[in-house]
Amino acid sequence: MIKEQKAIDKNNPVISIRGLQKAFGDLHILRGVDLDVYKGENLVVLGRSGTGKSVLIKIISGLLLPDQGMVKVLGEEVANLPTRELMALRLKVGFSFQNSALYDSMTVRQNLEFPLVRNSRNLSRSQINDEVESVLDAVGLLQTIEQMPSELSGGQRKRIGIARTLILRPEIMLYDEPTAGLDPITCIEINNLINEVQEKYKTTAIIITHDLTCAKETGDRIAMLLDGQFAIQGTFEEVFASEDSRVQSFYNYNFTA
Ligand SMILES: Nc1ncnc2c1ncn2[C@@H]1O[C@H](COP(=O)(O)OP(=O)(O)OP(=O)(O)O)[C@@H](O)[C@H]1O
DSSP states (O other): OOOOOOOOOTTSEEEEEEEEEEEETTEEEEEEEEEEEETTOEEEEEOOTTSSHHHHHHHHTTSSOOSEEEEEETTEEGGGOOHHHHHHHHHTEEEEOTTOOOOTTSOHHHHHHHHHHHHOTTOOHHHHHHHHHHHHHHTTOGGGTTOOGGGSOHHHHHHHHHHHHHTTOOSEEEEESTTTTOOHHHHHHHHHHHHHHHHHHOOEEEEEOSOHHHHHHHOSEEEEEETTEEEEEEOHHHHHTOOOHHHHHHHHHHOOO
């Protein structure tokens, strides 16, 4: 099923990137990336392994510095921000890591409380409980609240990882390979959750994936990273109607649905 088209206000990008370059030694990964991400949309970034998708979202969240170019997030140029402002901006940009990054020695409740207590110091015990329960309910896992991560399935851990990112109410969600390593049914559940998060929390998201079903189901727009640039952007159908041989071979090798 292809996602229904939603109206996007193109006057006001939440993320705006121009001429972004990043190299590691002689390895030139990003070679002049231009990209706008608009409020409320889910933008899927596709590209072969090693093309720099994770590097891109690390630069957006201020975890890596660009070599050249402009990266504006919520109106702020990330590379120029003093540490304090960068930290404040990072709270508005939720990073959902590929491995879920849960603390194995803490219960689900403690995993969710941790970012909340660290970043919102004035909350009462009952406010913390309410926030934890509300976000767990949103990912459909309230019943796991006292469980340990080791007792959860891979799909449940992904959901808890997303809940832990959501608990700080970010304006932007960055999902790094949200369906990697999951069976097809669980992938469908995660795709649905990403769309539910977009609706309920009104987030803007960048979703990095190799999974073309995930791209089709969650992406309002697709951008394909080829040779260090976004050569092609559009709806799923527009991108894969391209006659570019790199796009066609990506499709043929990756589409399993
Ligand atoms: N901090 C770093 N130092 C040196 N090289 C790095 C660093 N981070 C990434 N790279 C290199 O940059 C390239 C792009 O990495 P990146 O993780 O962005 O790829 P990707 O497109 O996300 O790949 P995959 O789909 O396999 O996750 C790789 O060759 C990687 O080894």
